[in-house]
Amino acid sequence: MFLLILTFWAATIYAQAQTAPDTVAPARPGFRHALRLDVGGILARNFAYNALNENTQLLLPVLVGYEQQLGRRTSGSVEVLLNGGEPTERASGVAMQGRYYLYQGHQTGLAGIYAAPTLSYRAIKQEVYYSLTTEKRKLGGAGVLLGAQLPLGGRGRLLLDVSGGIMTWKRLDQGPKTTVPGYYDNETFYERNSAVFDGRLSLGYRF
Template identity: 35%
Template sequence: MNTFTGCRTLFYKRALLLLAASGMAFAAAAQHQHQETANPSAISAQQLRQLLAGPAGAPGSATSVFASNDSSRATSPRYEQPADGPGRATDAGTPAPAATPATAGRNALRVDLANMVFENAVNYDLFTPKPWALPVLLSYERQLGKRTSAGLEVLLNGGNSEQRRGGGGLQLRYYAVPSRRVSALAGFYVAPTVSYRKIGFQDERILAGKPYATVRAAGAGVYGGWQAGTRPNAHGRRLILDVAVGAMHWVPTSTTFNGEAAVPNTYDYRWTRTRTALDARIGLGVQF
């Protein structure tokens, strides 16, 4: 009986020693796991063997280790931003580049070059020097619908050294074949037009200092043309080129002679009669 009691006492002592040794080993493993920063989510093979070899009376040890491992993962800097997560707040503040609009604006402003070149070519004479003229024909166009627009034109200092023209006009355009790349105010068009002109004929030999005849005329006609240009920029603006030819029918509304009447078969005589004349436009401008 005493022998059995002694053996039991010895077994209890050894069990207590084994339990104490397992607790010390567990504490050392937990401290080592807390200090490890290279890979906080990993458990070494040695620690796993120590946990599995531990006493059966400590069922919550493995759970506490994994719980502490999860807490270190939550506070670790490596897990603050996943690789496939959304961008950081600092990246969201970077402005995106402005998108280029698909079409240009609804307005166009042009200056005509055909009158500048043609009128001076007619005025030029190899044997009789004459001053150069600077006719300015400005036109403004405004888009109304998908294929329609309305425009105004103003003529200043038109003509040449022998006659000066001024006036204005109204034009409606229908883009029969609009541009696919830039839909607004681009493509082939037809344009009915009404205009007004005031023409003053000058000749220092007839009457010095002022026109010797003044004609006012109203006209109506139609133009056919093509308008195109560069791609629109980020602000919806682009350079445009407008080329058109047409015919105008002119009817004089009044004629005033300050010196002498116009001689038949002369340029000023033709303006005093109803007539039909060809006309052309080469406009360069900006669409906005």
Template identity: 65%
Template sequence: MIRNSSRIFRPARLLTALLLGAGLATAAQAQTTPDVSASTKPPYTNALRLDIGGALARNAAHNIMNSSPELLVPVLVGYERQLGRRISGNVEVLVNGGEPDERLSGVALQGRYYLYQGRKMGLLGVYAAPTLSFRNARQQFYYSTTTYKSKLGGAGGLLGVQLPLGSRLLLDVSGGVMTWKRLDETELSSLPSHYRYKTYYEEQGTVFDGRLSLGYRF
């Protein structure tokens, strides 16, 4: 009886060994095979940027056009958040923009669609960006102590590219056009009609807009 039972258990032992070996092989393969879903996940989904091109261009233009040089310090900061594989949302805040006699501040909302990224991921590549913007303008004329305020709304779009500078730093370069319109009706009856009271954006209507920014991804 003992012989017969040992013969019966031999196939079961063999089957158990085979199953155990297959399980160990599967576990080893799972450890050595890279996770495809993890490798395709963008490493960074947020970015902070500071525009430096606007400050340089504004200072150059102002000092060329005026006999008395002056340092202008406009601050334009942007925050970008990835919303999809190729889509992101961007918020910009402007402080101390414009010129000494026409100061600008405000916010802008921008959606970005990355047209081409190649092998790059995480807020990098060539993009198109429709933009809505709001500006507060304060005008101070040399012949008057009164400050005139205006509210402006703008709509347009930018085409640009965002490139990596190392693992986390990035460079953002873009250009496009914005069309501006006055949102309020400020009372200016006290001013003589031949004096300029419109803001630069109102006079031009549609103007070039661009960015040359340094950023940090996280």
């Protein structure tokens, strides 16, 4: 689905570039800021969790992002995650992302196909099954996302942002030191996998 959206977007703006006269003015150049909410993460998290668990719950992970244009094709972005993860493994954190817009066609101002190197921090709080306590972990991640940010509507202020990529994660704090027989280290989802898919399906507003 992600590749289909990218292909359709690239074909559309390529066709516009081939058919539009040279005198056509570019899109409004004043859009240098954008706010986004990842709605795809909410849908995906609820579907994945409730499909595998009998005790269904409504999960509301909140991932919001702010992007600011830095150059003609570059921007910087900050994302904040709240209430992420599952009931037994909650996640929060912040990410910094640099974007380079590889192709924009006649679009300007935070629109087009982009590559985005990303650095991320996650604080994980998970339930420990052998006690009544919770365990906290701090993780750092790095990776690259490929995506497309598309303007919606005639004025172009509304945005659809679709991206996907790979992140690798490493624990930043020290693990518990214990010699208790039978102790089991409850690794988080990020630690159990050397590479994790990361994606966005966000709605946004640029100004």
